Amino acid sequence: MADLVLYLGITLVGYFIGSRIRDYKEKLFWTGKVQTAAITCLVLVMGMRMGSNSEITENLGTIGITAFVITVVTVVCSIVAITCARKLMGIDRYGRLSAENAGGTDSQNTNIKEKKTDEADDLSADTGKEEQKSGINLMTILIVLAVAAGMLFGYFVIRSVFAGNMESFETLAGLGIKIGLCILLIFVGIDLGLEGTVVDNFKKVGLRIMVFPAVVIVATLIGASVSGMLLGLSLKEAAAVGAGFGWYSLAPGMIMEAGYLTASAISFLHNVMRELLAILFIPLVAQKVGYIETTGMPGAAAMDVCLPIVEKSTRSDIAVYSFVSGVTLSILVPVLVPLIIGL
Numbered sequence: 001m002a003d004l005v006l007y008l009g010i011t012l013v014g015y016f017i018g019s020r021i022r023d024y025k026e027k028l029f030w031t032g033k034v035q036t037a038a039i040t041c042l043v044l045v046m047g048m049r050m051g052s053n054s055e056i057t058e059n060l061g062t063i064g065i066t067a068f069v070i071t072v073v074t075v076v077c078s079i080v081a082i083t084c085a086r087k088l089m090g091i092d093r094y095g096r097l098s099a100e101n102a103g104g105t106d107s108q109n110t111n112i113k114e115k116k117t118d119e120a121d122d123l124s125a126d127t128g129k130e131e132q133k134s135g136i137n138l139m140t141i142l143i144v145l146a147v148a149a150g151m152l153f154g155y156f157v158i159r160s161v162f163a164g165n166m167e168s169f170e171t172l173a174g175l176g177i178k179i180g181l182c183i184l185l186i187f188v189g190i191d192l193g194l195e196g197t198v199v200d201n202f203k204k205v206g207l208r209i210m211v212f213p214a215v216v217i218v219a220t221l222i223g224a225s226v227s228g229m230l231l232g233l234s235l236k237e238a239a240a241v242g243a244g245f246g247w248y249s250l251a252p253g254m255i256m257e258a259g260y261l262t263a264s265a266i267s268f269l270h271n272v273m274r275e276l277l278a279i280l281f282i283p284l285v286a287q288k289v290g291y292i293e294t295t296g297m298p299g300a301a302a303m304d305v306c307l308p309i310v311e312k313s314t315r316s317d318i319a320v321y322s323f324v325s326g327v328t329l330s331i332l333v334p335v336l337v338p339l340i341i342g343l
Helices: 002-020 022-028 031-051 062-088 106-126 129-134 138-161 166-195 198-230 235-242 251-257 261-288 299-303 307-313 318-341
Strands: none
Touching: 002 022, 002 166, 022 166, 031 138, 031 166, 031 261, 031 307, 062 198, 062 235, 062 261, 138 166, 138 261, 166 307, 166 318, 198 235, 198 318, 235 251, 235 261, 235 318, 251 261, 251 318, 261 299, 261 307, 299 307, 299 318, 307 318
């Protein structure tokens, strides 16, 4: 809860700063490069943390395959569920409410439609200009390289340097990730403030924004339950694994405390993989499927680790959807996991 307050506070401070310097928006083009560099460093540290963790590297066999299948199924189900929900709500792939659902006269709606079309075209043209030149998403490449380099460094170097004292490294890595997140989130807030459309977009969508975390919850639990049972887990074990929603530091401990050691290991790897899979594919999903779909992929990490990547890959106001989704899922993890595993 303390981290939640911290991250929300940092983002609000950034928003306040951005709203006050909106007139200088054109001179602040460099903020995007700062975010890219910070994301790369953050993912590198995460890779080091995973590569140095023997629990992850030593369980990449049967347990790893089970966790991977559950991860892929839950992420795909979440994407499909969000796509269906936003289409039913009249929201386009760029996260903008259609004219019919925004209200107004026929003439106003026509003008809005034309405006939305123009904006969508601009967004399509602006999304990753550098990536489109080469046909490859630069952000995805950077993230893949950073994760791979981090895991290799963690496995071959960190284990040797911190042999017998991995707790010190975990403390340092955790502190580094928290500092990196604070830096990223203040820039996310600044972007939101510079954009100046967050409040308007939130008013248009209103409480309907809660539909997206709701469908992610349902899709995740169904996907994890079905795939987990097919792979040999019981219904409550599979559902409890899915109910971790990517929170690998909390859900596995709750499952282990209930006496389900194998399910706990699967939960740990699954939640790590969900966050990692989201980090790798958020840019691609944003480009090929839809902006709001990216907010459901990471689960609980949508409010912190993956929030800057969502914002960087989509548009600053989509970060609102991501933050709300991540907060909702994070709040429900300590409620749903013990409830399900205790049935």
